[in-house]
Amino acid sequence: MEYNLRISDADIRMEIDPHRENNSLTAVIGEQEYRVSYEAVSENRIYMVVDDGKEKIGMDAYVAQTADGKVIHINGGVCMVSDNDDSSRQQRKKNGAAGLPDRVTPPMPSLVISVLVKTGDTVEKGQGVVVVSAMKMETTLMAPYAGKVRSVNVAEGDKAAPGDILVDIERAETYKN
């Protein structure tokens, strides 16, 4: 069984050979081979004894499945491990990448407190354009790149959801002469 996993920014390829009958598996990650015996303590908890050929280490791991992969708490550290082969996730990432990072949109449902720019304004990258409030905390949404404000789609007091484009900015390159 082959897995192509992603942790933080690293891709890791792992080959496993499960032996379900005795709760164990062998795994190869890079050059390293591991013999693992495990116990699924509960739905979210796994205990593993990992033998890397030199020593045996006990690992207490807590795992929860999210839409983007598994969140794993292991020996005091926490990370997200996602499966690069999971096509539904791939698709969602792609959509996200096309939409979110280069637009002015709140990261969670928010209330618009004030709009700092108007249509036609020239903005610098990182300039504050809209102030929103969520969980009683104010945060300024910044222009993702330099450009000209094409339209302002919200007003003070409006509610905004992730994905809503609050201020549409035309990139500077496109109108440079």
Added chain:
Amino acid sequence: MFHKILIANRGEIAMRVIRTCREMGIATVAVYSDADKKAAHRFCADESVHIGSSEPARSYLNIERIIAAAQETGAMAIHPGYGFLSENADFAAACEAAGVIFIGPPSKVIRALGDKTVARRMMVDSGVPVTPGMHRAETDPVRLAEAAEQLGYPVLIKAAGGGGGKGMRIVASSDQLPEACRSAAREAAAAFGNADIYIEKYIARPRHVEIQVLADAHGNVIHLLERECSIQRRHQKIIEESPSTALTPILRDKMGQAAVAAARAAGYVNAGTVEFLLDENGGFYFLEVNTRLQVEHPVTEMITGIDIVRHQIEIAAGRKLNLSQSDIAGRGHAIECRIYAEDPENDFFPSPGKILFLQEPTGPGIRNDGGVYSGATVPLEYDPILSKLIVYAENRELAVKRMRDALSRYVILGIKTPILFLMDVMDSETFKQGDTHTDFIPRHFANWKPTPVNPHGACLAFAVHELTGKKRSEAFSTAKGQFPTPWETLGNWR
């Protein structure tokens, strides 16, 4: 003594108050909003009353509705917790008018101390040192600018109506002042219903040290030593401890006496906290009186052995303090870490969502004041505090180690928390040395990133979970919360 108390709050603090009530044999009434239908505090009370929709103004800040809930259920007194209506003089006055006892100081004391400028004048008159600054709130931008100019930049804008960092801004130069004032006033208006602001001289690299006081209605006032609360983000405390590494016995005594003098000057009754800024030369300046139970009260309870909530209730019932100053002694060392739903990699921005799995650490000297559970959804309408982890040990060095270990066993999956950040703070030399100032996080932990975990171990755990866990599609349907998960959204923040 009261036979029934209503707790006008939610989350961990409501549960904290309920625990003491149970020990005292007092029945409890919880209140909850739409967003909190499944909140933990609702279920540990003897009964609960729905008080409105999710917006705070229509539920936890709705004075009439809360007093009506107390009357309908026959509660004789209301404990306000912290935040929400806890420092709202109108609420205390409304309780007084309705014949329900407000567990806190009299409304006129809250009103006087709640206006930070009035409080400052009161302290000046009673000889308690204060930071240089305006003695009156101001809305005129010209006068605010003049005051700032006179004090010299950097200055600190503060809300006259409240604390907790809401409506507070550090301003480095005059061109930033107008927007900072507008935004501070807006935040203050939203948080406290009062847009008044004033300006103080900004004291560089202070420590934030506060003294807990207890005062009864018979003129007895004592203090319960200090809490060191210098480590803050967004002007909100995140790590507190007692005793403070900065106080000598002489300074502790001086600050304790100043706090008692401040409480007497204000005619204070019930538990309160006198906050001071401590500069590097041992000079201390009155900041404000918090006329409520503080979030960080457990560290005082741990080192003094005193249940502050019990004393609050007894004082509110008119009893005399059964403690005198000579009864109070600190023993050992206590540290509290606040566990919020927030992302330490993104400026501690709130991270609401569903808690997929929760396991709190236990063991000798470990106290959890929690308000959530596995499967709970953290609503976005309220302060995102989940719980407080408090440790006690015989000295500071051991307390730091105990906290480090307890944090490493604290498992919260599904939302972001500062646990890994807090572990790194406990591991840092500066914290171990007690070198804690209010600039601690920006100075030592700016752009903090978590140390990567053992990636191979995580991959193996992934594989084992795949082999033994539920089918993915089923897991998905239970994992999907009401909101997009932080994993989906926060990555693109900024």
